Amino acid sequence: MTTTGAGAEVPSAVDAAGGAVPDVVTDHDRGIHGYHKQKDEHLKRLRRIEGQIRGLQRMVDDDVYCIDILTQVSASTKALQSFALQLLEEHLRHCVADAALKGGAEVDAKVEEATKAIGRLLRT
Amino acid sequence: MTTTGAGAEVPSAVDAAGGAVPDVVTDHDRGIHGYHKQKDEHLKRLRRIEGQIRGLQRMVDDDVYCIDILTQVSASTKALQSFALQLLEEHLRHCVADAALKGGAEVDAKVEEATKAIGRLLRT
Amino acid sequence: MTTTGAGAEVPSAVDAAGGAVPDVVTDHDRGIHGYHKQKDEHLKRLRRIEGQIRGLQRMVDDDVYCIDILTQVSASTKALQSFALQLLEEHLRHCVADAALKGGAEVDAKVEEATKAIGRLLRT
């Protein structure tokens, strides 16, 4: 998902449009998703969660008491939901807000999509 | 929370501003929250949930089997979350999208507020 | 589901059985579910939740800010889950423990049933 080529062409497209639509070309259009800048932080979080899951495997392997394993499962689920919330916040801030600038059906579609994703998180 | 008075004054405020900021005065500013139009539907949903809670009281009173009561609790919780999701969708569509039009710190504050509300829903 | 009559007869039934099955006739058999003694407390909790749901209707009716309504939804959901947890604890203490005394397929069936109920609570 390289954005360099697209990034190089987008400005001229804006020029061609006479600068009349400055709101409409956004980071999101350039392929830069909301979470782009937090990428390192996200990867660090996910590696920590991966470590927790490996810790769970060691616990099962060592016949650790069931309740202690369940406590660790709760911690891992909480960490996953924390990651999801941060991703969602960036998504709302960038993708949904971008759609709002474009207006109309775009924002409705983005909001519906985000709400469905929140519903899936709630149901797990 | 009547909006008539405010609604009558807001246009002149816009006139005074020279119409330069037509995007900035929104339904939300006029005190019309995202869920305004769906009010009747929301009230209907909540009355149905109230009926479910009264049903739970009858079940406890009639010594209904614990597991059947738990099933009904799950249904009520699901109905509450469904209501929350619909409210949230309207909030994102109206309040957050409105904030996006105003830009800057406003949208950041609204998104942070919405994310915290989603976090509270997830944790219950 | 009156238990008075049954309660009066059960002891003699046990006597008639020669006391050979003292583990097998339990409160649960007598129609006294786990939550029987906490009935008043449960009804009190549920009436409080019913009040919260009516509070939500007033909030919607008064056009209260969406986020504040969502906070109240989270509180109601939490209260419902608290009620469910207490009911579940009594169920495990009485019905599941009773089944364990009877042994065999009975306890397996009860545990499977309880786990499914917990799964439904988790998914909402």
Added chain:
Amino acid sequence: MTTTGAGAEVPSAVDAAGGAVPDVVTDHDRGIHGYHKQKDEHLKRLRRIEGQIRGLQRMVDDDVYCIDILTQVSASTKALQSFALQLLEEHLRHCVADAALKGGAEVDAKVEEATKAIGRLLRT
């Protein structure tokens, strides 16, 4: 945590006790937790979840669309909860049922402990 040696001695210990306490020495006492026999299945499940978490890292690294990442987070959380439910079912079937056979304070403590673990799962 080898149970072979202990397993060989336990029967004679029971014999020595005159068979008066056959209910009291259980698999659980021998260090065999509820999930012992399902160990391989649990490890397989956890390795699959570990793979999902690594998949999430690749998605973030490849700038995959936020909503698709959130969908994968929901799937991983669901898988973790499924694992927790299975562990819990085995715990109830073995540890809690064992405690019921011993009766008294033991079963109360085990049920309270299990309920708290369920509460932690619900809150994440």
